[in-house]
Structures are given as structure tokens and as C-alpha cells.
Amino acid sequence: xxxxxxxxxxxxxxxxxxxxxxxxxxxxxxxxxxxxxxxxxxxxxxxxxxxxxxxxxxxxxxxxxxxxxxxxxxxxxxxxxxxxxxxxxxxxxxxxxxxxxxxxxxxxxxxx
Amino acid sequence: xxxxxxxxxxxxxxxxxxxxxxxxxxxxxxxxxxxxxxxxxxxxxxxxxxxxxxxxxxxxxxxxxxxxxxxxxxxxxxxxxxxxxxxxxxxxxxxxxxxxxxxxxxxxxxx
Numbered sequence: 001x002x003x004x005x006x007x008x009x010x011x012x013x014x015x016x017x018x019x020x021x022x023x024x025x026x027x028x029x030x031x032x033x034x035x036x037x038x039x040x041x042x043x044x045x046x047x048x049x050x051x052x053x054x055x056x057x058x059x060x061x062x063x064x065x066x067x068x069x070x071x072x073x074x075x076x077x078x079x080x081x082x083x084x085x086x087x088x089x090x091x092x093x094x095x096x097x098x099x100x101x102x103x104x105x106x107x108x109x110x111x112x
Numbered sequence: 113x114x115x116x117x118x119x120x121x122x123x124x125x126x127x128x129x130x131x132x133x134x135x136x137x138x139x140x141x142x143x144x145x146x147x148x149x150x151x152x153x154x155x156x157x158x159x160x161x162x163x164x165x166x167x168x169x170x171x172x173x174x175x176x177x178x179x180x181x182x183x184x185x186x187x188x189x190x191x192x193x194x195x196x197x198x199x200x201x202x203x204x205x206x207x208x209x210x211x212x213x214x215x216x217x218x219x220x221x222x223x
Contacts, residue, residue: 033210033211105154
């Protein structure tokens with residue numbers, strides 16, 4: 001079975017641009033979470049979605065938004081990119097009611 | 113979620129048991145202890161979790177002290193592939209699914 005997949009694997013943007021990152025959860029998983037991992041730090045929670053509804057939000061500015069589609073895949077959007085947004089963006093999925101989260105390989109975003 | 117404290121780094125010889133400590137002195141009664149690890153350039157991987165009893169699976173064992181203020185993750189026969197950053201996380205087992213990661217312990221397995 002395929003695990004959590006994310007695209008693209010790497011991305012380079014310039015300040016002020018916007019970016020869309022994509023995530024496909026494990027088949028049957030309806031919950032998707034997004035994390036940001038800055039170099040040298042642990043992952044930081046951004047959003048959680050379940051059944052297309054936002055169920056949790058971390059301490060990130062409104063430039064960050066996300067949505068979940070009927071097939072449970074998800075997009076993370078970041079507007080007005082800043083240099084500090086350079087990070088590894090991780091997506092995780094899990095079965096609701098089960099707390100083991102399965103992480104994808106991440107998208108490495110570099111903002112120049 | 114309660115805060116956890118882990119040593120920043122540890123070394124272990126290949127084939128020996130690796131024992132990774134975690135302090136969570138402010139843990140509350142309904143909070144579980146979770147362990148994840150992150151191998152370089154990969155997403156975190158779930159290892160094990162427990163409430164108050166010791167737990168064992170195919171990857172590791174989790175020993176939680178009786179007062180639940182600390183725990184130890186044990187990798188019984190460490191291999192080079194176990195070199196990773198190990199995160200101890202304390203969280204309630206309900207509600208939003210967010211995981212609060214600290215700095216973790218960078219475990220290096222030496223040949």
C-alpha cells in the first residue's frame with residue numbers, strides 16, 4: 001500500500017510569491033495534518049483537517065491556509081512568502097480514533 | 113500538552129541496547145507518552161505509545177515510571193539504521209490530532 005505522498009519534493013520560490021503544496025493520505029485515512037519543520041527544529045503543527053473541516057490550527061499567520069478535498073487529499077497554501085517560510089513541510093494522515101500518525105516525506109521549500 | 117525534556121544527543125554501539133530517557137514531570141492523568149523518530153531527510157515515524165503500563169512492539173519497548181513523570185524508550189539491539197532524532201511527546205488521546213514536537217534526542221549508533 002502506498003504511504004502518504006506529497007508533491008512537489010522540492011520547490012524554490014522568491015519572497016512575495018505564493019505556493020501550493022499537495023498531500024495524498026493513506027487510503028482510508030480521512031484526517032490530514034500539516035507541519036512545518038525549520039532546519040534544526042522539531043516539526044510545528046500548522047493545521048488538521050478531518051472530513052473537509054478544519055479541526056485544529058497552530059500558531060501561524062493568516063498567510064497560511066489549507067483545505068481538504070472530497071477524496072481526502074489536501075493542499076497547503078502560503079501567500080506572500082517570507083525568507084523564514086523556508087522549511088520542510090510535512091503532511092501526516094491517520095484514521096480518526098487512532099492516534100498513530102503516518103508522515104509523508106515532506107516538501108522542501110526554499111524562499112530566496 | 114505537558115512539556116518533555118530529553119538529552120540533546122546520545123551515542124550507542126551497534127548491537128547494544130539504546131536507552132533514551134524522557135522527563136515529563138507535569139504529565140496529567142489522561143496524557144499518553146508517544147515516541148516518534150526522524151531519520152535524516154525523512155518524515156517522522158511512529159514508534160510506540162503508552163499510558164502507564166510498559167509497552168513493547170516489534171520496534172521498541174517503552175518503560176514508564178510508576179509516578180509517570182519519566183519514561184525510557186529502549187531499542188534492544190541497535191543497528192546503524194536506528195541513527196535518527198527521537199522525539200518524546202506527551203498528549204491527550206482525544207480531540208485534535210496535533211503532535212507537539214520538542215528538540216528530541218539525536219541518537220548516533222556507532223559501528
